[in-house]
Amino acid sequence: AFVPLATKGTVKGLEPREVAALGYDMVLGNTFHLMLDPGPELVAHFGGLHEFMAWRAPIITDSGGFQVFSMGHGTVADEIKGRAPSGANRMGRVLAIEEDGVRFRSYVDGGERFMGPETSMEVQAALGSDLALVFDECTPLNVDRDYTARSTERTHRWLDRCLTWHEQHGPRDQLVYGIVQGGVHEDLRIASAQEVAARPVDGIAIGGSLGADKPQMYEVVSWAIGGIDEARPRHLLGIGDVDDLIRGVELGIDTFDCAMPTRLGRHGVALVPDPRKRWRVDLTAARWKQSREPIMEGCPCPSCEAGHTRGYLRYLLRQRELTALRLLTVHNLAYLARLMADLRAAIASGTLAERAAALRAGAPPATP
RNA sequence: UCCCCUGUGAUGUAACGGCAGCAUACUUGACUGUUAAUCAAGGCGUGGUGGUUCGAAUCCACCCGGGGGAG
Numbered sequence: 001a002f003v004p005l006a007t008k009g010t011v012k013g014l015e016p017r018e019v020a021a022l023g024y025d026m027v028l029g030n031t032f033h034l035m036l037d038p039g040p041e042l043v044a045h046f047g048g049l050h051e052f053m054a055w056r057a058p059i060i061t062d063s064g065g066f067q068v069f070s071m072g073h074g075t076v077a078d079e080i081k082g083r084a085p086s087g088a089n090r091m092g093r094v095l096a097i098e099e100d101g102v103r104f105r106s107y108v109d110g111g112e113r114f115m116g117p118e119t120s121m122e123v124q125a126a127l128g129s130d131l132a133l134v135f136d137e138c139t140p141l142n143v144d145r146d147y148t149a150r151s152t153e154r155t156h157r158w159l160d161r162c163l164t165w166h167e168q169h170g171p172r173d174q175l176v177y178g179i180v181q182g183g184v185h186e187d188l189r190i191a192s193a194q195e196v197a198a199r200p201v202d203g204i205a206i207g208g209s210l211g212a213d214k215p216q217m218y219e220v221v222s223w224a225i226g227g228i229d230e231a232r233p234r235h236l237l238g239i240g241d242v243d244d245l246i247r248g249v250e251l252g253i254d255t256f257d258c259a260m261p262t263r264l265g266r267h268g269v270a271l272v273p274d275p276r277k278r279w280r281v282d283l284t285a286a287r288w289k290q291s292r293e294p295i296m297e298g299c300p301c302p303s304c305e306a307g308h309t310r311g312y313l314r315y316l317l318r319q320r321e322l323t324a325l326r327l328l329t330v331h332n333l334a335y336l337a338r339l340m341a342d343l344r345a346a347i348a349s350g351t352l353a354e355r356a357a358a359l360r361a362g363a364p365p366a367t368p
Numbered sequence: 369u370c371c372c373c374u375g376u377g378a379u380g381u382a383a384c385g386g387c388a389g390c391a392u393a394c395u396u397g398a399c400u401g402u403u404a405a406u407c408a409a410g411g412c413g414u415g416g417u418g419g420u421u422c423g424a425a426u427c428c429a430c431c432c433g434g435g436g437g438a439g
Contacts, residue, residue, distance in 0.1 A: 237400095
């Protein structure tokens with residue numbers, strides 16, 4: 001299943017009922033963001049994140065560990081392409097990563113803040129999520145093996161501290177996922193997977209740097225999965241390209257989360273079954289000016305069913321009309337919901353390999 | 369007919385006589401546990417003709433266009 005991001009307590013642009021109507025029964029909120037603003041006390045005042053955002057279905061909360069990575073190293077694309085950190089880390093700054101946790105500068109008020117394993121679990125307890133992720137350090141790609149090894153070991157110690165805190169103070173009905181690190185090194189990935197699997201976690205997430213390109217990413221994921229037992233659910237953190245989801249399912253991943261569908265939607269890009277175009281069509285492009293084509297031929301999503309043309313979307317996008325961003329967010333989330341349902345059905349009928357190949361070749365996801 | 373003001377990319381505007389810059393728009397590209405309705409790149413310009421000057425968007429003359437005033 002795919003889990004849309006509701007980082008700051010909302011799937012950007014959509015109401016909870018719209019997200020649910022697209023077939024989603026889980027969203028992912030972020031401990032880091034919600035801790036800084038509005039703060040765990042305020043969310044608790046409203047009775048937890050579910051009540052606060054009026055989402056009456058399961059919520060995963062990310063631990064905040066990834067923020068350390070993104071503040072210090074920019075986006076994944078920046079890192080892979082050797083660009084200087086930009087965007088997300090312009091104001092946020094990591095001050096120090098220590099055994100106890102991370103000191104950083106708040107992007108909200110500029111003040112110095114701290115987050116460690118106990119802090120993260122405490123905030124996630126206050127948020128009242130159904131599924132908490134343990135606090136980890138997401139090691140970047142451009143870091144040597146020695147640092148990755150030591151960081152991964154520290155992440156394992158943080159894992160134990162998270163479990164200890166949760167056992168003593170955490171909500172009884174809150175599940176906890178451990179996180180596999182280990183960078184792009186086979187032995188570290190396998191060892192990390194085994195370490196995490198040896199703990200009493202309810203599920204296992206794969207995080208960290210997954211490599212510089214897709215083949216390496218698939219390889220790294222397969223290493224990590226190799227060290228995990230089959231009994232517990234496996235989550236692949238932060239992955240959401242169409243082909244990556246297909247491959248991930250084939251590798252044995254159960255759930256994914258990613259900013260991609262919603263972010264691309266707000267940036268004017270619609271997902272389409274076209275591998276040659278990397279599954280994307282940029283509706284801000286001039287060539288759609290007079291196009292009467294639908295966003296995607298045969299798409300059953302609300303945006304396409306309404307009959308909107310690419311020419312209309314391009315016009316709305318140029319005008320920066322919010323409607324366009326909502327229409328594309330809906331379309332993209334609907335696309336991924338169908339893709340995952342299609343793959344799920346293929347697994348059930350024992351035809352995953354063939355179906356995955358067809359989808360990878362550009363077959364549109366089936367309408368349930 | 370005379371007088372005054374004014375002409376800088378598509379648009380709105382900067383530039384003591386010293387590398388014509390900014391914003392918007394446009395075109396293209398990027399986006400993988402979201403500080404992102406974001407970010408990056410690109411193309412496009414001194415109304416015309418002369419003159420002064422080492423050097424003119426800038427100063428001078430005339431012409432052309434626009435605005436205002438007097439008749």
